[in-house]
Amino acid sequence: MQNRFFDQVLDAFEGFVDDAHGALHASAHGRGLKVWFDTTDGRSVKEHYEAQLIRVDGGVSCEIGFHAEHRDPSRNEAVLAALLTEEASWRQRLGTQAEAGPFIGMHEWTRISEVWDPPEPDDPEAPMEVAARLADYVDAIEPVRRSFKMR
Numbered sequence: 001m002q003n004r005f006f007d008q009v010l011d012a013f014e015g016f017v018d019d020a021h022g023a024l025h026a027s028a029h030g031r032g033l034k035v036w037f038d039t040t041d042g043r044s045v046k047e048h049y050e051a052q053l054i055r056v057d058g059g060v061s062c063e064i065g066f067h068a069e070h071r072d073p074s075r076n077e078a079v080l081a082a083l084l085t086e087e088a089s090w091r092q093r094l095g096t097q098a099e100a101g102p103f104i105g106m107h108e109w110t111r112i113s114e115v116w117d118p119p120e121p122d123d124p125e126a127p128m129e130v131a132a133r134l135a136d137y138v139d140a141i142e143p144v145r146r147s148f149k150m151r
Contacts, residue, residue, distance in 0.1 A: 011127075012132070021143075025038070035049045046068065046070045047069075050065070050067055051134045056115060061116065061118060062117070063104065064115075064116065064133050065112050065114060066112045066141045066145075067111050069109045083148075086147075089140075089144060092140075094137065098112050099111075099114060112141060
């Protein structure tokens with residue numbers, strides 16, 4: 001996959017995502033895109049959204065969604081548990097494709113994400129499709145995640 005693919009995803013993502021979530025930060029690289037928003041408690045980098053290429057069953061797939069990657073696994077479990085208490089609200093937007101549970105290949109982390117076939121690098125629509133779905137995750141989960149910080 002070209003290094004430029006996830007730069008294109010970021011360009012498209014900025015147009016899709018609701019701007020009410022705060023200051024957007026992003027890191028694009030050859031195998032993925034990571035986005036997070038400013039928070040006052042430092043959780044934003046450890047709790048973030050990604051579109052990335054991963055290895056699954058010996059092949060490459062594209063994972064899109066939310067991750068909690070704190071060093072303390074119990075904190076990741078707590079984040080996921082809190083989000084699951086409001087599952088009805090985010091599930092309306094994300095549908096049944098979104099899976100909640102341990103991160104793929106790293107059970108200390110948690111996720112709400114889905115796995116796609118890898119995008120075709122020559123498909124001009126692929127960056128837009130990945131960006132739109134990543135924006136769905138942000139717009140569905142970020143308001144719920146932020147509401148728990150206020151409680």
